Amino acid sequence: MPPKFDLSKSTFATAKSSTTVNVPVNVTATLRDTNNNALTNALVDVTATDVDGDGQVLIDGDRSSESVDGSASYIVTSDANGVAQFSVSGSEPGPIDVAVTYESQTIDSTTIQVTASAKVASKVPGRPTIQKLSALVGGFDLIVHAPSSNGGSAITSYQYSLTGGSKWISLARGATSVKVTTLARGKSYHVNVRALNANGAGAASAAKSIVTRT
Numbered sequence: 321m322p323p324k325f326d327l328s329k330s331t332f333a334t335a336k337s338s339t340t341v342n343v344p345v346n347v348t349a350t351l352r353d354t355n356n357n358a359l360t361n362a363l364v365d366v367t368a369t370d371v372d373g374d375g376q377v378l379i380d381g382d383r384s385s386e387s388v389d390g391s392a393s394y395i396v397t398s399d400a401n402g403v404a405q406f407s408v409s410g411s412e413p414g415p416i417d418v419a420v421t422y423e424s425q426t427i428d429s430t431t432i433q434v435t436a437s438a439k440v441a442s443k444v445p446g447r448p449t450i451q452k453l454s455a456l457v458g459g460f461d462l463i464v465h466a467p468s469s470n471g472g473s474a475i476t477s478y479q480y481s482l483t484g485g486s487k488w489i490s491l492a493r494g495a496t497s498v499k500v501t502t503l504a505r506g507k508s509y510h511v512n513v514r515a516l517n518a519n520g521a522g523a524a525s526a527a528k529s530i531v532t533r534t
Contacts, residue, residue: 332428358402375412
């Protein structure tokens with residue numbers, strides 16, 4: 321039987337503890353066995369999560385690593401020296417929690433602080449969330465929770481979608497809630513919301529489902 325992974329002999333390092341928006345930080349995990357030999361071709365699990373939940377997180381700049389709730393997951397293979405290296409970036413200011421595991425053992429975890437670049441131009445808002453979604457007869461009562469970042473420009477309005485983002489309906493200017501009563505009764509709908517400022521529309525929230533009352 322080959323020697324097993326030894327956490328005490330393995331190492332973990334980040335190039336730096338902070339970065340600016342969309343600038344990746346390199347992270348390195350070096351895996352060794354109980355004889356202090358390199359573990360090659362080891363499949364290392366990586367997760368990275370935007371603590372505020374409103375930004376896009378990418379591992380190795382790969383869009384396939386992301387999910388809609390501001391987190392990312394990836395598998396990195398160690399090289400001939402037992403080194404598994406990857407990068408983490410975030411689209412919004414705030415902390416990103418990074419965890420690295422191998423065979424269900426946590427090698428290490430860290431937090432990377434993302435800050436706004438001094439030269440970043442105004443941009444669209446971050447991703448809002450649905451604070452409340454309750455069923456009404458032929459509709460629903462919706463309350464939107466503002467994103468942590470307005471993109472450098474005041475949020476002008478919110479919109480909701482029942483079509484996965486192909487069509488958007490605006491709330492009243494300045495409003496964060498709406499009561500909808502013009503839908504089919506007893507039907508299931510999937511609701512997304514997004515925020516707008518002078519620069520355009522931000523990313524859509526995760527969808528929530530609702531069944532209208534009859």
